[in-house]
Structures are given as structure tokens and as C-alpha cells.
Amino acid sequence: MFDDVRVLGNKMKDVVAMLRRTVSVATVSQVDSELRRVKVTFAGGRIPESDWLSVVGSRTKGVNASWNMAVGEQVLCLFPPIGSMVRGYVLGSLVNVNARPYTTNPDKFGIQFEDGTLLEYDQATQTGVLKIKGGTPSIQVGPDKVSIVSDVDIEGAVTISKTLDVTGNTNIGGNLSVTGTVSGQQTATFMGTVGAAGYGGPVSGGVAKMQNGMEVSGNAEINGIATINGIPVSVDTHTHLDAENRPTGPAVSVRSASLLSRLLRYLRR
Known part of the structure; x- marks a missing residue:
């Protein structure tokens, strides 16, 4: 009878030990990233390395969340129904002194x-x-x-509905089309041809300087004084008194002024 009790007691110890292993803390020893499973070892070394254990994930079909555990990661394992190491699951990893959260901010x-x-x-x-x-x-x-x-590369179209402020340089390799007003406070330098189609708004602002000549195919309207080779030529239709207090005639044309200036230079020779 005592022998039977002793045998029963040993069996109960085995059952209790298996129940204790139903939920166990272990350390990842091998990783199968293709099937998302791991092998683990247990503290104390009494139990050999486990079989392959599936790692519980958030989603696997439709929406697939992919991540893998690392060797040495501490995990919590479940071995149903009575702690057999033949089949089990890894429920997740555990925070410890060697693996702390990257932030303690609850927000x-x-x-x-x-x-x-x-x-x-x-x-x-x-x-x-x-x-x-x-x-x-x-x-x-x-x-x-x-x-x-960072540097940004954009291959598609970009639509900006509000103000675009650029503090650096802007390089445009293609065409630039502007349907609104162009205004500025600095010098504009053009290396190629500058053309104005004639429709839209007027060009106004500061002085426009062109070093390589200017060709006008249409009419040019000047409401001030034109200076040609250093000689100012007025194109305003007005009269005034000359040095002998005699009224002058209307302002000469640009062409007449050019001829007159040439004649004066010839007479001074």
C-alpha cells in the first residue's frame, strides 16, 4: 500500500511539474523567419531546447503584419493542455532590465x-x-x-493652393507658365531670349537692363524720355521757350533726333 502511495505521489509531482510548464518564461535560441516560429530554452538547463513553437501574431491573412523575434529575446510561452513541450506557442516578448521600452512617455x-x-x-x-x-x-x-x-524627389504632379516661399535657389529645366502677376525686388538675369506675347497685364516696376540688345517687332509706347547713346530724346508732345525766349516746335521724333544729333556732330568737326 505504501508503495502505491509513493508511486502516486511521484506521478502527482510529474503532473504538477507539467502544469507549471503550461505557462513558462523562456529565451529564444533559434528563429525561422519564413514560418515565424522559434525554438526556446529554459532557465536552469533541466529541460532541453523546445521544438519549433509558433509565434502568435496580430494578423496573417488579408492585412499581414510582419516581424520576427531575435535570438536572446525573453518570451512567454504556452504549452497546452498540460505543459507538454511537443506543441506550444510563443505569446510575446517580455520587458526586462536588458530590454527596456525606448520611451516612458504614456502619450x-x-x-x-x-x-x-x-x-x-x-x-x-x-x-x-x-x-x-x-x-x-x-x-x-x-x-x-x-x-x-531631406532631399525630396517628386515624379508626379504637384498642386499648391496657397503661398510658396522659397529661400534658396530655384532651377527650372522645363517651361515656366505664369497666369498671374510676376513681381520682384531684385535683379532678374536672362541668358537667353526674353519675349512678351502682348496679352495679359503690363510689365512694370524698376529699370529693365538688357546687355545683348533688344528687338521690338511691334509698336513701342514710351511715356518718358528715351536716352540713345547718352543723348536724352523727349517724345512728349509739348512746347517751351528756347534760350532766346522764342517758343519751340513740337518734340522731334526719335528718328529725327538721331539725324539731328549726327548733323551736330558733323558740324562740330
Whole structure:
């Protein structure tokens, strides 16, 4: 009878041991990234390495969330129904002194990768951040604006409905079409041909300087004084008194003024 009790007691110990292993803390020893499964070892070394254990994920069909565990990661395992190591599951990883959360801010939800890359949202500031390797390039999206610290290549069309402020240089390799007003406070330099179609608004502002000549195919209207080779020529239709207090005639044309200036230079020889 005592022998039977002793045998029953040993069996109960085995059952209790298996029940204790139903939920166990283990360490990842091997990773199968294709089937998202791992093998684990247990503290103490009494139990050998487990068989392949499936890692519980959030989604696997339709919307597929993909990530893999790393060797040395501490995990929580489930071995149903009575702690047999033949079949089991990894429920998730555990935070410990060697693997702490990257932030302690309760308002932040994010993912930090091994190389420092950060994808994060702060619900307190309503700001989302993507930082490559923890620095730049970076994108910050807030409730009022988006900040990008990086070179940007855009292959599609871009529509801007409000003001575009550019503090650096602008290079345009194609055509530039402007349907509104063009205004500026600095010098405009053109290396090629500059043409005006004649429809739309007038060209106004400061002095326009052209070093390679100007050709006008249509009419030119001048409401001031034209200076040709250093000689000012008025094209206003007015009269005034000359040096002998005699009224002058109407202003001469640009062509007449040119001929007159040539005649005066000839007589001075």
C-alpha cells in the first residue's frame, strides 16, 4: 500500500511539474523567419531546447503584419493542455532590465528599430514622426504643418493652393507658365531670349537692363524720355521757350533726333 502511495505521489509531482510548464518564461535560441516560429530554452538547463513553437501574431491573412523575434529575446510561452513541450506557442516578448521600452512617455506610441529608426505618434501633441536612424532624413506631421528634413524627389504632379516661399535657389529645366502677376525686388538675369506675347497685364516696376540688345517687332509706347547713346530724346508732345525766349516746335521724333544729333556732330568737326 505504501508503495502505491509513493508511486502516486511521484506521478502527482510529474503532473504538477507539467502544469507549471503550461505557462513558462523562456529565451529564444533559434528563429525561422519564413514560418515565424522559434525554438526556446529554459532557465536552469533541466529541460532541453523546445521544438519549433509558433509565434502568435496580430494578423496573417488579408492585412499581414510582419516581424520576427531575435535570438536572446525573453518570451512567454504556452504549452497546452498540460505543459507538454511537443506543441506550444510563443505569446510575446517580455520587458526586462536588458530590454527596456525606448520611451516612458504614456502619450507616445511608436516603433524603434535596431538601427535607431523611429516611427512614432504623440497623442498629446498630435504629432507623428519618422526619423531614419534616429536623425535625418526625418518627416514630422503635425496638426498645422509638415516638416521634412531631406532631399525630396517628386515624379508626379504637384498642386499648391496657397503661398510658396522659397529661400534658396530655384532651377527650372522645363517651361515656366505664369497666369498671374510676376513681381520682384531684385535683379532678374536672362541668358537667353526674353519675349512678351502682348496679352495679359503690363510689365512694370524698376529699370529693365538688357546687355545683348533688344528687338521690338511691334509698336513701342514710351511715356518718358528715351536716352540713345547718352543723348536724352523727349517724345512728349509739348512746347517751351528756347534760350532766346522764342517758343519751340513740337518734340522731334526719335528718328529725327538721331539725324539731328549726327548733323551736330558733323558740324562740330
